[in-house]
Structures are given as structure tokens and as C-alpha cells.
Amino acid sequence: MTTQAISNPAPGFGATLSRLSRQREYGVLALLLLTIFAVSLVNHSFLAGGNIRDILVSSVPAVIVACGLTLVIVMGEIDISMGALMGLLATVMGQLTTPAHANLPVAVGIIVTLLLGAGIGLINGLLVAYGRMPSIIVTLGMLTVLHGVNLTLINGHYITDLPAGLRFFGIGTFLGIPISLWVTAAVVILAILLVRQTPLGRRIYAAGSNPEAARLAGLPVRNLKVFVFMLTGLLVAVATVVSVPRLGVIESGIGQNFELVVVTCVVVGGTSISGGRGTIIGSVLAALLLGVISPMLIFLRLGESATYWDRAIQGAFILVAVLIDHVARSRRGTH
Amino acid sequence: MNTPFLQVSGLSKAYNGIPALSGVSIDIEPGELHALMGENGAGKSTLIKCLSGVVRPDGGEVRVNGVAVSLGDIRASETAGIVALHQESTAFAHLNAIDNIFVGREPRIGPGLLDRPRMRREAQALLDRLGEKIDLDRPLEELSLAQRQMVGIARALSHKSGLLIMDEPTASLSARETETLFRIIRQLQSEGVAILYVSHRMEEVFALSSRVTILRDGKLVDTRPIADVSRDELVKLMVGRELLAEESRESTVTLGEVMLDVRGLTRPGVFQDISLSVRAGEIVGLAGLVGAGRSEVAASIFGVDRPASGAVSIAGKPLPAGSIPKSIGCGLALVPEDRQHQGLVLPLTVGTNLLLTVLGSPSMGALRSSDKENKVVADLMRDLSVKAAGPGIAANTLSGGNQQKLALGKWLAAAPRVLILDEPTRGVDVGAKADVYRIIRQLAKDGMATLLISSDLPELLTLSDRILVMSQGRIRGELTRAEATEEKILALALHTENSSVKVVA
Structure with a gap:
């Protein structure tokens, strides 16, 4: 009587879906490898080192910010102000450091950018956690404000002549690997460490899984929320620093639709929109998968209209991912 | 000592x-x-x-x-x-047993890293002490309810x-x-x-x-x-x-045909073999403790949930299971327990709420007519004595009692023949309570068959012609108006299947 058989979930369709939604990383990884393999059969140059590097570098902003947004969505919230924030941060960083504007040291520009990113995230978090407003509304409002401020600051101009120190973060390399990839790797590793190996990470998942139980366990649920929004704002700033200087020119269109890309990564990567479930690695793999799509379309030589399919495919990924999540959850609920 | x-x-x-x-x-x-x-x-x-x-x-x-x-x-x-195992689920379904036990007071190495080996060791020791074998790496949602409870106890012991x-x-x-x-x-x-x-x-x-x-x-x-x-x-x-002096209603009410007939209604694990009938003009009370399955029975009768087996008929005609529109069409109405979420659309006006059930019904015609609507609303507000500044104000500005009258009145507009009331006076003040009682009695007098679910024993005794008592998903007994007392109801409501608990002291 001291032992009891551990009941396995009934096998079958529901259990399969359940497992699929819980271990989406493997599915995403398989799809990623399959895509790369298939495209490289058609066009061998797809696997060339330069191309792989370009794909990775272009995925940098999505990968970095997805690490933060995963935790926001795990807590049952959402942030859609990331694109507008990136646009504003790019302008501020450019105007602080270029000779034509403030001409401050690059280090100052970067520090201000990071602080501003974290600060905007902090405001989002405070409004959601302590203002008790729905995060979709708060961040929609923030998106609009940030976009408006950005347009005012940039005033229809381009910012060029980025100082070499800043350009370094975009195009510099260390041991032959772009700086941006080093930074991205560090962010991903730290995020995984945070989630798996720190009390803070575990508490975020607990509060996302069952907010009321978290409160009864004495967890500071609201402060955890503020933290994940702030972290996401900070990571938007990090992504801005390592991706925008690569372009050499800063204009008002930077960051456009970026929030949609990141939300897609997180949701496709297996993070449940109802909270409590999701992994950093899943979001990262999904970001790489999405990053492969548009070069894939080019390499398959589908013609001019091919690039337009990029967004349609991303959208379809979201719908399929949410559907799997939803069906799996309702199956789970029945047994 | x-x-x-x-x-x-x-x-x-x-x-x-x-x-x-x-x-x-x-x-x-x-x-x-x-x-x-x-x-x-x-x-x-x-x-x-x-x-x-x-x-x-x-x-x-x-x-x-x-x-x-x-x-x-x-x-x-x-x-x-002092540690409480709360009644409502306080576990983190997505986390495994170890995290569930330690979240909030995690053992650490240095300033901010979890001491994973120690957590695993201590979790294992706590569960061993309880004599339970539990897979420490599975998310709790994959464990049985009993196993989850053991994890909860282990969490408590870890304090x-x-x-x-x-x-x-x-x-x-x-x-x-x-x-x-x-x-x-x-x-x-x-x-x-x-x-x-x-x-x-x-x-x-x-x-x-x-x-x-x-x-x-x-x-x-x-x-x-x-x-x-x-x-x-x-x-x-x-x-x-x-015991409150019974201001009982005249027992001279003549009962009509059987309007609501429920046979063998079953939802496994929720309620079993529920059979009951309510006649026109009759008020049947349904008593039981919270969790006895009363509201769930009501939801199944009304078509919110589909029962696994059993049949419901209204005025002798079988009612298709699991369809709220068909239930309303057959003359069935349910005033739910949670009026704020299920009973009213709070931001809408008093008038709109009262019309919710009849909009689109044949009696109102295909196109909305404000004359007709205004008359229906005015009549209802008068009959129910709703205390509101007018039909145009938002329902959420009313007191709990007046909200409850609206939730009731909404159904009266649809002129049902069978009314199921779930806790009609919960959170309602004494004055409004009297109004609600008066409305329920008036409806019965006009021939309404009423099934009254209530945890308020004096309320059941005051209003009901008969009282059915549920416990653990089954009807445990029936008491007539004459024989019903609070003690008898409670004794039946506390009834448990003797076979289900064998206790060796």
C-alpha cells in the first residue's frame, strides 16, 4: 500500500498532441533541420558558411528579445511595444553618438540606450502589475507613444555617419565570429540559466502556472511581472545595440513589425499563451526557423513575389502553433 | 496540561x-x-x-x-x-514535484543559484517520509489528485x-x-x-x-x-x-401537471442517477453542501453540459441534451449562482439585460421595435420592483439585490414554464430577499414549476413544497414540507457512503 502506480496519460491522439505541445522544441528543431536539408538539396550554396552566418546574424534581434518575451508570455501577459521601442532606441542611440548630433562617447550612447530600454519596460510592467491593466492595452498604448516620439525625434531625416565604435557592434568580429552572435549566445545562455537554475526563474514559472497559488505561497507575483517586462525592454535595447549599427543608416522604419516576429517565435516555440509553460530554447529555435524562411524563399528562386510569402508563412506558423496548443490543452482537460 | x-x-x-x-x-x-x-x-x-x-x-x-x-x-x-493545504488547487500544474515543494524558499548555492541536488534529495526524503513513490520530474498535471495532495503535504512538511x-x-x-x-x-x-x-x-x-x-x-x-x-x-x-417561525406560503396551492421530469441523469464523477420531477405551481428545494453537485445537475438539465446518460423532459416532451437554445425554446430557464458572470451583462443597461432572452424571439418580431421593448421593460421593472433610476442606466450600478431581480426578470420576459434558481439570494440584503421571495411565490402561484437550489436552509424551508437533499453527487432523501427541519436536511446532506470510508481508529 505504500506504493501506487503512476498513472500514465492515456495513449492516443490526445496524448501525442499533449507531448507535442510540451516538447515543441524537438518539433521545431526537426522542422528547422528538415527545411535546411530540403533547401540545400535544391541549392547547394544554401549551406555555404557565409550564408549560414548571414541567416544567424539576421535572426539576432528576434532571438535576443524572444528570451525576454518568453517569460512575459509564461506569466500570462504580452508585450507588443518591442518594435516601436527598438525604433525609438535606434534613433536615440544614433542621435547621441553621431557627430551631426550630440556626438557623445559611444559608451554613453549605449548605456543610455540600455537604461532607456529597461526603463520603458519597467513602466510597462508597473502599469500592468500595479495599474492592473491588460498588458495588450498597456503595450499597445506604449507602442503608439514610442512611435510618435520616435517620429518627432527623427523628424523625417536619416541618421548616417555612425561612429566606428558603434559600427563595431554591428559588423565587428571576435575570433572570426560576429560580435552580435557572441552577445546573442551570452543572452541565450544567461536566460536559460535564469530559468533553470535560479529561484527567480522558477518563481516566474510558478506565478505563470497558477497566480493564486503563487500568492498563497507568498511569492511577489506583481514584482515578478514588473521584472519580466523590464527584462524584455532591456533585451530590446541589447538587440538594438548589436543589430542597428550593422545597417549604417538609422531611419524611422526600424523595428517595424518586429513585435510580430518575436511573438511568432515565442508562440511557435511552444510557449503557452495561457501561461506557465514555455522554454527559452524553443523560442530560440523558432526564431531560427523563421529566420530561415525568407532566405529559403530566395534560394528556391521562386521569383519576385516569393519574399511576400514570408509573412504569410509566419502567420500560418502562429495559427498552427496556437491550434496545437489549444487542442492539446482541451484533450488534457478531459482525462 | x-x-x-x-x-x-x-x-x-x-x-x-x-x-x-x-x-x-x-x-x-x-x-x-x-x-x-x-x-x-x-x-x-x-x-x-x-x-x-x-x-x-x-x-x-x-x-x-x-x-x-x-x-x-x-x-x-x-x-x-502554520501551513495550510487550501481546498482550491494550490499546486503549480506545469512544475514538477521538486519545484512545487520548494518554490518560494529554494535552497541556494551562493547568492542566486538553485541547489538542485539538495532540492532533489530533500524532496525525495520528504516523500519517502510520506511513504509515497512519486516521479519527481513529471509536471504535476500528469499526477493523480492524491499524488498532488501528497506533494502539497510534502511542501507543508518542508516548512x-x-x-x-x-x-x-x-x-x-x-x-x-x-x-x-x-x-x-x-x-x-x-x-x-x-x-x-x-x-x-x-x-x-x-x-x-x-x-x-x-x-x-x-x-x-x-x-x-x-x-x-x-x-x-x-x-x-x-x-x-x-428555527425561524415558518411564514410558510399557503399549502392550498393546487399542483398541476409534471412540468420538469428528470430520469437517471448521470455525469460520472460529478453526479449519479439523479431523478426528480417538479409539477406546475410547485417549488422543489434542492439542498446539499457546497460541492454536492447541485449546480452541476442544474447545468446539465439546462444544457450547459451534456450528461453521460439520463433524460430530461419538459411538460412530457423530451428535451434534447446539451443545447441551451433548445432548452429555452422548450420553456426552461436557469438563473445561475454567479450572477455577475453568468447571469447579467453588467456594463449593459437595465433594459437591455431584461430583453436579452427575448431579443429575436417570435413575440418580439424580427426587427426591434422600441415601443414594444419599452413596454416589456417597464412592465418587468414594475413587477420586480427594481430600484433603478431608469431602464437606461448600467446594470453594474445597481445593488446586489436589484441585480438579482434583473437576473430573474430577464427570464420572466421569456415566459418560461420551468425555472431553475441557483442560490437566488446569495449576497442579497434582507429587503431585496423579501422581494425575491415574493416574486418566486407569485410565479409559483401563476403555475411556474420551480427547482430551487439553496444553501440557505431557512430559505429552503420557507419556500419549498418538497426538499430533495444531495450529497456526493446523489440524492440522499426527500422531505415533505411538513417533515423537513434543518437538522434532518443537514443529517442527509452530511450522509456519506459508509463503504467509501473505512476508518480504523
């Missing part, structure tokens, strides 16, 4: 000025199993919440081993050794708790799982852990506890050694209040 582990004195708590707990004092000895009993709303949950620090009491004092505990602070209560509060711990356990729980409870007691045990199940209380404290209407009735009290006495102490 030893010094008590826990000394509670004069604990009081009011919600919105309504006292939920007034001046309650209890002592609990180390290793004692102290039962806490009382009707629904007697204040048990509030007492638990105050002790475990979930809510801050308005007054009173809690001492552990003679030292005052800071109130309204979950951490402080836990540190003092080195001196007092474990258990709120209806056997409610969702099978007989075998219950036995395991009892074995663990005895083991904890032998280790000196005191347990405050809340249960409606008499067998358990008599088998396990050494003393019992009875609450009623937020006040302490008495604390007695279990050996000095009988079952009947216990029920009497719980009910206690002077």
Missing part, C-alpha cells in the same frame, strides 16, 4: 462590514487532530485564511508556542509553522510545520487514497505535528479527531472532546439558531 502549540484569541474579520468571523478563540495542542466544523458560511474558510496569513484579521491574536505571530503575512505564518491545516482533504480522493492520507495524518501526529482538520464528513471527524470546534455564523459555538459529543448533538450545534 501542556502549553498549547497554537493559541488563537478573539480573532475577528469582516468583509465589507459583514462579519465573517467574530471573536473566535481556539487552542491546539502539539500532535492533536482538532476538527473544525460548521455549515457553509460559518466562517471556517475565513478562520483558515486568517491563521495561514492569507487575509489580515481585523482583530485578535495568534500565538505559536506563546509567541505572537505577525498577522496577514503568509511568510510569517509559515515561519511560525517544519507544527500545525497543518487541511480543508476537506478527502473531498476528491478515492477510498484507498483516503486510507493512505489517514495513515500519513497519524504518522504526522506521532511526530508531534498538530492538524486542524476541516471536514463535513462525520465518520472522519469521529475517527480521527480528539477535539472538535464548532463555528456558526462566524462565532465560536463550542470546543469539545470528541468523546463527549454525539453525532446528533454535533449537527444541533452546527445548526443552532432558533
Whole structure:
């Protein structure tokens, strides 16, 4: 009587879906490898080192910010102000450091950018956690404000002549690997460490899984929320620093639709929109998968209209991912 | 006598000025199993919440081993050794057993890293102490309810708790799982852990506890050694209040045809083999404790859920299962318990709410006619004596009682033949209560067949022609108006299947 058989979930369709939604990383990884393999059969140059590097570098902003947004969505919230924030941060960083504007040291520009990113995230978090407003509304409002401020600051101009120190973060390399990839790797590793190996990470998942139980366990649920929004704002700033200087020119269109890309990564990567479930690695793999799509379309030589399919495919990924999540959850609920 | 582990004195708590707990004092000895009993709303949950620090009491004092505990602070209560296993699920379904046990007080290496090996070791040790084999790496949602509860107990033990509060711990356990729980409870007691045990199940209380404290209407009735009290006495102490002089309605009502007929309705695990009938002009009460399955029966009759088996017919015609529109079409109406979420569209106006059930019905025509609508609304507001500035104001500005009248009135517009009321006066003030009673009686007089679900025993006794009593998903008995008393209802409501609990003291 001291032992009891551990009941396995009934096998079958529901259990399969359940497992699929819980271990989406493997599915995403398989799809990623399959895509790369298939495209490289058609066009061998797809696997060339330069191309792989370009794909990775272009995925940098999505990968970095997805690490933060995963935790926001795990807590049952959402942030859609990331694109507008990136646009504003790019302008501020450019105007602080270029000779034509403030001409401050690059280090100052970067520090201000990071602080501003974290600060905007902090405001989002405070409004959601302590203002008790729905995060979709708060961040929609923030998106609009940030976009408006950005347009005012940039005033229809381009910012060029980025100082070499800043350009370094975009195009510099260390041991032959772009700086941006080093930074991205560090962010991903730290995020995984945070989630798996720190009390803070575990508490975020607990509060996302069952907010009321978290409160009864004495967890500071609201402060955890503020933290994940702030972290996401900070990571938007990090992504801005390592991706925008690569372009050499800063204009008002930077960051456009970026929030949609990141939300897609997180949701496709297996993070449940109802909270409590999701992994950093899943979001990262999904970001790489999405990053492969548009070069894939080019390499398959589908013609001019091919690039337009990029967004349609991303959208379809979201719908399929949410559907799997939803069906799996309702199956789970029945047994 | 030893010094008590826990000394509670004069604990009081009011919600919105309504006292939920007034001046309650209890002592609990180390290793004692102290039962806490009382009707629904007697204040048990509030007492638990105050002790475990979930809510801050308005007054009173809690001492552990003679030292005052800071109130309204979950951490402080836990540190003092008071840990509650709450009735509602307090587990983190997505996390595994280890994380569930330690979240909030994780052992660390250095400043910010988890000491994973130590967590695993200690979790294993705690579960071994409970004699349970649980896969530490599985998310809790994949474990059985009993296993989740063991994890909850392990979490409590990890606090080195001196007092474990258990709120209806056997409610969702099978007989075998219950036995395991009892074995663990005895083991904890032998280790000196005191347990405050809340249960409606008499067998358990008599088998396990050494003393019992009875609450009623937020006040302490008495604390007695279990050996000095009988079952009947216990029920009497719980009910206690002077039975209200029955201002019963005229029993001369002539009953008509059977309007609602339910045969063998079953939803496995929720309710079994429910059969009942209600005649035109009759009010049938459905009594039972919270969780007995009453609201679920109502939901299945109305078509919110689809029952696994059984049949419902309205005025002799079979009702298709699982379709709310068809149920309404057949003349069935349900006024749900949770009026704020299920009964009313609060931001809309009083008028719109009253018209919700009839918009699009043949009587109103295909196109909306404001003349017709205004008349329906004006008639209803007058009949129901809704106290509102006018039909154009938002429903959420009304008092609870007037909201309840709207929830009722909404259905009257649809002119149903069978009305199911779920807790029609919960949270309603005395004046509005009288109005609601008057409306229910008037409807019955006009031939409405009414099924009245209520946890308010005087209300059931006042309104019902017959009372059916449910417990654990089954109808346990029927009482006529003449024979029904609060004691009899409670005795039936506390009925448990003897086979389900075998207790070896």
C-alpha cells in the first residue's frame, strides 16, 4: 500500500498532441533541420558558411528579445511595444553618438540606450502589475507613444555617419565570429540559466502556472511581472545595440513589425499563451526557423513575389502553433 | 496540561462590514487532530485564511508556542509553522514535484543559484517520509489528485510545520487514497505535528479527531472532546439558531401537471442517477453542501453540459441534451449562482439585460421595435420592483439585490414554464430577499414549476413544497414540507457512503 502506480496519460491522439505541445522544441528543431536539408538539396550554396552566418546574424534581434518575451508570455501577459521601442532606441542611440548630433562617447550612447530600454519596460510592467491593466492595452498604448516620439525625434531625416565604435557592434568580429552572435549566445545562455537554475526563474514559472497559488505561497507575483517586462525592454535595447549599427543608416522604419516576429517565435516555440509553460530554447529555435524562411524563399528562386510569402508563412506558423496548443490543452482537460 | 502549540484569541474579520468571523478563540495542542466544523458560511474558510496569513484579521491574536505571530503575512505564518493545504488547487500544474515543494524558499548555492541536488534529495526524503513513490520530474498535471495532495503535504512538511491545516482533504480522493492520507495524518501526529482538520464528513471527524470546534455564523459555538459529543448533538450545534417561525406560503396551492421530469441523469464523477420531477405551481428545494453537485445537475438539465446518460423532459416532451437554445425554446430557464458572470451583462443597461432572452424571439418580431421593448421593460421593472433610476442606466450600478431581480426578470420576459434558481439570494440584503421571495411565490402561484437550489436552509424551508437533499453527487432523501427541519436536511446532506470510508481508529 505504500506504493501506487503512476498513472500514465492515456495513449492516443490526445496524448501525442499533449507531448507535442510540451516538447515543441524537438518539433521545431526537426522542422528547422528538415527545411535546411530540403533547401540545400535544391541549392547547394544554401549551406555555404557565409550564408549560414548571414541567416544567424539576421535572426539576432528576434532571438535576443524572444528570451525576454518568453517569460512575459509564461506569466500570462504580452508585450507588443518591442518594435516601436527598438525604433525609438535606434534613433536615440544614433542621435547621441553621431557627430551631426550630440556626438557623445559611444559608451554613453549605449548605456543610455540600455537604461532607456529597461526603463520603458519597467513602466510597462508597473502599469500592468500595479495599474492592473491588460498588458495588450498597456503595450499597445506604449507602442503608439514610442512611435510618435520616435517620429518627432527623427523628424523625417536619416541618421548616417555612425561612429566606428558603434559600427563595431554591428559588423565587428571576435575570433572570426560576429560580435552580435557572441552577445546573442551570452543572452541565450544567461536566460536559460535564469530559468533553470535560479529561484527567480522558477518563481516566474510558478506565478505563470497558477497566480493564486503563487500568492498563497507568498511569492511577489506583481514584482515578478514588473521584472519580466523590464527584462524584455532591456533585451530590446541589447538587440538594438548589436543589430542597428550593422545597417549604417538609422531611419524611422526600424523595428517595424518586429513585435510580430518575436511573438511568432515565442508562440511557435511552444510557449503557452495561457501561461506557465514555455522554454527559452524553443523560442530560440523558432526564431531560427523563421529566420530561415525568407532566405529559403530566395534560394528556391521562386521569383519576385516569393519574399511576400514570408509573412504569410509566419502567420500560418502562429495559427498552427496556437491550434496545437489549444487542442492539446482541451484533450488534457478531459482525462 | 501542556502549553498549547497554537493559541488563537478573539480573532475577528469582516468583509465589507459583514462579519465573517467574530471573536473566535481556539487552542491546539502539539500532535492533536482538532476538527473544525460548521455549515457553509460559518466562517471556517475565513478562520483558515486568517491563521495561514492569507487575509489580515481585523482583530485578535495568534500565538505559536506563546509567541505572537505577525498577522496577514503568509511568510510569517509559515515561519511560525502554520501551513495550510487550501481546498482550491494550490499546486503549480506545469512544475514538477521538486519545484512545487520548494518554490518560494529554494535552497541556494551562493547568492542566486538553485541547489538542485539538495532540492532533489530533500524532496525525495520528504516523500519517502510520506511513504509515497512519486516521479519527481513529471509536471504535476500528469499526477493523480492524491499524488498532488501528497506533494502539497510534502511542501507543508518542508516548512517544519507544527500545525497543518487541511480543508476537506478527502473531498476528491478515492477510498484507498483516503486510507493512505489517514495513515500519513497519524504518522504526522506521532511526530508531534498538530492538524486542524476541516471536514463535513462525520465518520472522519469521529475517527480521527480528539477535539472538535464548532463555528456558526462566524462565532465560536463550542470546543469539545470528541468523546463527549454525539453525532446528533454535533449537527444541533452546527445548526443552532432558533428555527425561524415558518411564514410558510399557503399549502392550498393546487399542483398541476409534471412540468420538469428528470430520469437517471448521470455525469460520472460529478453526479449519479439523479431523478426528480417538479409539477406546475410547485417549488422543489434542492439542498446539499457546497460541492454536492447541485449546480452541476442544474447545468446539465439546462444544457450547459451534456450528461453521460439520463433524460430530461419538459411538460412530457423530451428535451434534447446539451443545447441551451433548445432548452429555452422548450420553456426552461436557469438563473445561475454567479450572477455577475453568468447571469447579467453588467456594463449593459437595465433594459437591455431584461430583453436579452427575448431579443429575436417570435413575440418580439424580427426587427426591434422600441415601443414594444419599452413596454416589456417597464412592465418587468414594475413587477420586480427594481430600484433603478431608469431602464437606461448600467446594470453594474445597481445593488446586489436589484441585480438579482434583473437576473430573474430577464427570464420572466421569456415566459418560461420551468425555472431553475441557483442560490437566488446569495449576497442579497434582507429587503431585496423579501422581494425575491415574493416574486418566486407569485410565479409559483401563476403555475411556474420551480427547482430551487439553496444553501440557505431557512430559505429552503420557507419556500419549498418538497426538499430533495444531495450529497456526493446523489440524492440522499426527500422531505415533505411538513417533515423537513434543518437538522434532518443537514443529517442527509452530511450522509456519506459508509463503504467509501473505512476508518480504523
